[in-house]
Amino acid sequence: MKIALGADHAGFEAKERLRERLRATGHEVVDVGTRSTESCDYPDFALKVARAVADRTAERGMLVCGTGIGMAMAANKVAGIRAAVCTDEFTTQMSRRHNDANIFCAGARVLPAERIAFLAELFLKTEFEGGRHLRRVQKITEAEGRS
Numbered sequence: 001m002k003i004a005l006g007a008d009h010a011g012f013e014a015k016e017r018l019r020e021r022l023r024a025t026g027h028e029v030v031d032v033g034t035r036s037t038e039s040c041d042y043p044d045f046a047l048k049v050a051r052a053v054a055d056r057t058a059e060r061g062m063l064v065c066g067t068g069i070g071m072a073m074a075a076n077k078v079a080g081i082r083a084a085v086c087t088d089e090f091t092t093q094m095s096r097r098h099n100d101a102n103i104f105c106a107g108a109r110v111l112p113a114e115r116i117a118f119l120a121e122l123f124l125k126t127e128f129e130g131g132r133h134l135r136r137v138q139k140i141t142e143a144e145g146r147s
């Protein structure tokens with residue numbers, strides 16, 4: 001699968017680990033940065049990944065910051081994006097099964113890098129269930145652009 005990957009300084013090391021894990025398991029990864037632990041602004045990377053997913057340059061996105069929260073907030077401003085902060089197996093699987101999340105967000109100050117990589121792989125393996133969940137996701141989509 002083609003995956004757009006980004007992080008800020010807080011997520012940099014976990015992002016490096018995640019990129020290598022994803023490549024080792026056969027995924028094509030487009031790493032939009034950041035490239036070091038020097039302080040930077042998470043929305044810059046969230047928006048790059050979100051736009052890549054929204055325009056279908058990538059099938060899924062992955063974002064790591066300190067908590068995952070700022071990344072998700074920024075990514076969800078882009079139409080077509082459903083970014084979810086995933087903290088464990090349950091939230092990761094439900095974000096796919098019920099919410100059809102297309103961007104996985106995690107916090108490197110919340111979870112160890114190895115755990116983030118494990119959950120990211122689980123996210124990629126988990127399918128959307130559709131059915132009644134599709135109707136609910138469509139209501140989110142319909143709300144885009146309205147205030």
Ligand code: RB5
Pocket residue numbers: 008010011042065066067068069070071
């Ligand atoms: C950076 O200090 C931190 O605010 C950022 O990584 C992220 O946690 C924001 O949501």
